[in-house]
Amino acid sequence: MKENEYLLNQLKKWFAYDAFRPGQMESIQSILNGQHTLSVLPTGTGKSLIYQYCGYSIEGLVIIVSPLLSLMDNQVMQLNQAGEKRAAALNSMLSQTERRLVESRIDTYKFLFVSPEMLQSKWLLQKFMNMKIALFVVDEAHCISQWGLDFRPDYLFLGEVRNKLGNPLTLALTATAPEMVRNEILKALHLESENTDIHLSSPNRDNIYYQILEVNRQEKDDKLLEMMSEYVPPGVIYFSSKPRAEEVCQLLKQRTHLRIDTYHADRTTEDRQIVQRQFLNGELDVICATSAFGMGINKENIRFVIHYHMPNSVEEYLQEIGRAGRDGKQSIATLLYSKSDAIFKYKIIRETKLTEQFLKAKSNNEEILKMGLSDSDLAMVKIIAFHKLRSNEAMQLVENRIQDRVAKFTAMGHLITTPECKRDTISNYFKQTENEKPEWCCSVCQKDAAVLLNEMEASKVIQGPERENMNNWKEIIKGLFLF
Numbered sequence: 001m002k003e004n005e006y007l008l009n010q011l012k013k014w015f016a017y018d019a020f021r022p023g024q025m026e027s028i029q030s031i032l033n034g035q036h037t038l039s040v041l042p043t044g045t046g047k048s049l050i051y052q053y054c055g056y057s058i059e060g061l062v063i064i065v066s067p068l069l070s071l072m073d074n075q076v077m078q079l080n081q082a083g084e085k086r087a088a089a090l091n092s093m094l095s096q097t098e099r100r101l102v103e104s105r106i107d108t109y110k111f112l113f114v115s116p117e118m119l120q121s122k123w124l125l126q127k128f129m130n131m132k133i134a135l136f137v138v139d140e141a142h143c144i145s146q147w148g149l150d151f152r153p154d155y156l157f158l159g160e161v162r163n164k165l166g167n168p169l170t171l172a173l174t175a176t177a178p179e180m181v182r183n184e185i186l187k188a189l190h191l192e193s194e195n196t197d198i199h200l201s202s203p204n205r206d207n208i209y210y211q212i213l214e215v216n217r218q219e220k221d222d223k224l225l226e227m228m229s230e231y232v233p234p235g236v237i238y239f240s241s242k243p244r245a246e247e248v249c250q251l252l253k254q255r256t257h258l259r260i261d262t263y264h265a266d267r268t269t270e271d272r273q274i275v276q277r278q279f280l281n282g283e284l285d286v287i288c289a290t291s292a293f294g295m296g297i298n299k300e301n302i303r304f305v306i307h308y309h310m311p312n313s314v315e316e317y318l319q320e321i322g323r324a325g326r327d328g329k330q331s332i333a334t335l336l337y338s339k340s341d342a343i344f345k346y347k348i349i350r351e352t353k354l355t356e357q358f359l360k361a362k363s364n365n366e367e368i369l370k371m372g373l374s375d376s377d378l379a380m381v382k383i384i385a386f387h388k389l390r391s392n393e394a395m396q397l398v399e400n401r402i403q404d405r406v407a408k409f410t411a412m413g414h415l416i417t418t419p420e421c422k423r424d425t426i427s428n429y430f431k432q433t434e435n436e437k438p439e440w441c442c443s444v445c446q447k448d449a450a451v452l453l454n455e456m457e458a459s460k461v462i463q464g465p466e467r468e469n470m471n472n473w474k475e476i477i478k479g480l481f482l483f
Contacts, residue, residue: 003029007025015049027039038198039171043321044324048139050171052079054171060135063133069091069269072115078298086110088111089102116157133168135171138155138172138185139173140173141172142175143155159190175319202434202435203432210423214339215338216338225256231303234301237288239289259286262289272292279297291316303324305332310345376401380397384397415429421441
């Protein structure tokens with residue numbers, strides 16, 4: 001009890017919070033007790049606070065491995081704005097001069113965000129080997145698993161990196177990880193034989209109402225326009241198609257007074273950074289985005305997330321709707337389900353160019369990478385290269401991954417079409433039990449969301465810029481990493 005009081009006092013002192021969110025204290029206690037830890041906590045429950053708290057409690061450098069440049073930018077910016085100047089990022093986005101500046105100051109940092117690719121640098125590893133490492137953090141740890149969301153082949157080297165650093169105290173964080181993915185995370189980080197604590201919390205967020213609406217493909221735009229007149233911004237609309245995101249963005253600009261822009265991989269890095277900053281600053285009401293947007297974006301007052309297309313998996317769905325309601329206030333997640341969209345997406349999920357003949361004909365991996373493959377096929381090529389698989393082994397991997405994608409997509413289809421409670425269905429998928437349901441649960445438990453929307457409208461606070469309005473975007477881009 002005294003330990004809990006001490007932890008709460010330090011929480012108040014360092015972060016000005018009166019209470020921990022579910023899963024935070026248990027994870028912190030594990031780390032402070034010297035236990036390697038895997039924490040699976042829903043998106044928006046404050047996973048970054050865990051390593052920040054432990055960093056202030058343990059002497060030495062906190063290394064945070066992060067998969068996205070935008071994710072690093074956002075986290076460094078938040079630390080800087082909170083008054084922590086001993087934070088920086090080291091990745092390929094930096095100019096040579098900026099990189100040398102960060103490298104020259106490594107001894108002065110408390111929190112250093114690095115991309116997995118950067119950890120292949122012999123100079124950097126040697127530097128870390130001569131430093132006291134307080135904590136080695138693997139953020140978005142599901143990227144390790146070849147069966148998880150957003151697989152990143154460069155994450156496969158992190159177990160070897162840990163070994164070279166003397167197996168420092170390690171914290172792996174992710175929002176969604178079924179048992180198979182959790183096991184692969186531990187194996188890849190060489191933690192399966194270690195004394196590792198695993199903390200799981202409910203995958204559901206109590207303040208998000210799950211609404212699934214079946215509409216014909218032709219009706220979607222009309223339904224979306226209707227929703228834009230009822231929903232309280234800010235919000236995010238997710239698309240599987242970049243062209244469709246652009247088309248709908250133009251439609252909404254023409255037919256509403258909302259401030260709207262797009263975010264997807266076809267836009268330049270500078271454009272995406274500007275859109276992200278404008279959205280964070282309250283200068284945009286709605287983002288029409290693909291799954292490229294959102295990981296690590298900490299905007300607390302997102303009131304709605306809409307899926308224009310069906311997500312590929314329950315994990316992807318939870319990652320994306322979890323961007324809503326991080327301030328703890330009531331939010332809504334709406335999925336517009338069309339059978340024709342689902343059929344089309346099922347065909348896409350099963351498609352692959354990686355036939356045995358293709359792999360034999362293109363024995364040079366560099367040549368394969370230039371063939372315009374899908375992200376999934378590219379990931380498989382990198383796994384094949386990493387494990388140096390023979391042709392028959394490679395084709396077995398391809399087939400296994402296709403079957404896994406089909407199984408995940410089927411589970412998402414079951415969530416959409418089941419007449420049972422959506423919240424219970426999600427918990428069952430992760431083999432967990434849902435205890436209490438919130439007042440606003442899902443469109444099965446409460447079919448008419450009109451009352452909820454009226455309540456949200458009534459409690460709406462006029463949104464002004466959430467941070468100082470910054471207009472000189474060229475200077476912002478230059479200053480993304482504050483040293």
